[in-house]
Amino acid sequence: MSEAGYRIFDIKRYSINDGPGIRITFFFKGCPLSCIWCHNPEGISRSQTRMYTASKCIQCGACVHFCPSHALRIVRGHGVVCDSGLCTLCGKCAEVCPTKAVEMAAKAYTAAQVYAEIAKERPFFSASGGGVTFSGGEPLYQGEALPELLDYIGRAAEKDGYRLHRTVDTTLFAKPELVREVAHRCELFLVDIKVMDSEKHRKFCGVPNEVILENVRMVASEGAADYLVRIPLIDGVNSDDGNIEATASFLASLDRLPLYVELLPYHDIGKNKHTRMGTVYNRDNVPMAAPSEKTIGNALGIFKKYGVPAKV
Numbered sequence: 167m168s169e170a171g172y173r174i175f176d177i178k179r180y181s182i183n184d185g186p187g188i189r190i191t192f193f194f195k196g197c198p199l200s201c202i203w204c205h206n207p208e209g210i211s212r213s214q215t216r217m218y219t220a221s222k223c224i225q226c227g228a229c230v231h232f233c234p235s236h237a238l239r240i241v242r243g244h245g246v247v248c249d250s251g252l253c254t255l256c257g258k259c260a261e262v263c264p265t266k267a268v269e270m271a272a273k274a275y276t277a278a279q280v281y282a283e284i285a286k287e288r289p290f291f292s293a294s295g296g297g298v299t300f301s302g303g304e305p306l307y308q309g310e311a312l313p314e315l316l317d318y319i320g321r322a323a324e325k326d327g328y329r330l331h332r333t334v335d336t337t338l339f340a341k342p343e344l345v346r347e348v349a350h351r352c353e354l355f356l357v358d359i360k361v362m363d364s365e366k367h368r369k370f371c372g373v374p375n376e377v378i379l380e381n382v383r384m385v386a387s388e389g390a391a392d393y394l395v396r397i398p399l400i401d402g403v404n405s406d407d408g409n410i411e412a413t414a415s416f417l418a419s420l421d422r423l424p425l426y427v428e429l430l431p432y433h434d435i436g437k438n439k440h441t442r443m444g445t446v447y448n449r450d451n452v453p454m455a456a457p458s459e460k461t462i463g464n465a466l467g468i469f470k471k472y473g474v475p476a477k478v
């Protein structure tokens with residue numbers, strides 16, 4: 167069990183997009199990828215992340231006064247500016263901020279605390295067929311601590327007299343042994359497949375994709391858990407026929423098809439979070455856009471041609 171606790175940067179309740187039924191979704195801090203369109207950039211770094219929302223700041227100066235590292239100053243027209251070279255991410259500024267203009271993204275939870283949050287949502291599970299989803303960031307980046315947590319919450323639910331549906335939303339960029347351990351402790355994987363060409367994958371996501379594809383193949387053939395595939399569909403990155411054909415043909419070649427493929431049209435939701443983190447969205451100005459209806463229809467047609475169920 168993780169002695170330092172599980173670093174979680176968000177908990178979403180009543181979630182209906184992270185697996186079957188009504189779910190509670192935990193977002194784990196830390197991801198080995200760095201996709202340029204990431205919706206949750208505050209979840210990429212394993213360590214703490216400080217977020218500042220200028221529109222909530224009343225410029226009271228409390229954070230500046232209490233910062234032990236003298237990293238903060240108020241700059242006219244910019245609100246509170248942080249010198250990241252001095253900031254130790256101690257979180258004092260968030261503690262004293264009266265308006266929550268400053269927040270530290272991650273909080274540590276023990277396994278018992280994670281289960282306590284899940285248990286609060288139990289009334290919604292049986293009626294809807296829901297359960298818990300571990301997302302991120304990348305939950306498999308927790309290493310061995312993740313199977314331990316899945317075991318723990320499964321046993322705790324059994325003691326409480328019900329069977330908990332556990333979903334893991336993952337890139338599968340992890341050691342195959344770990345993927346296998348997790349597969350035996352969850353009911354469903356939501357697997358992200360972003361780009362089929364490994365060089366392009368490295369360019370857009372920071373890592374090559376061979377490990378991911380091998381793990382998808384393993385999950386499909388070993389059959390321990392169900393899986394479905396989610397693809398962020400982005401003009402300029404992966405919505406071209408060549409990539410969609412390659413994805414569909416890869417999935418069709420597996421021993422077991424995914425339950426379905428879900429296409430998630432591009433959204434630049436991560437932009438605002440980068441502003442709050444003091445970092446830059448899409449630093450290299452890669453042209454990215456939401457796909458047209460025609461492109462989406464075309465992609466669905468390609469999956470159909472390969473016999474792979476797909477939807478938007």
Ligand code: SF4
Pocket residue numbers: 216232233234235236237238248252253254255256257258259260
């Ligand atoms: S996190 Fe700590 S060191 Fe960083 S700005 Fe806030 S108070 Fe200062």
Ligand code: SF4
Pocket residue numbers: 222223224225226227228229230246259262263264265266267268
């Ligand atoms: S404590 Fe909060 S409201 Fe006050 S100056 Fe700092 S960020 Fe703004």
Ligand code: SF4
Pocket residue numbers: 197198199200201203204205206207209210302303304337358371
């Ligand atoms: S895998 Fe997901 S969480 Fe990680 S960087 Fe990519 S989009 Fe963000």
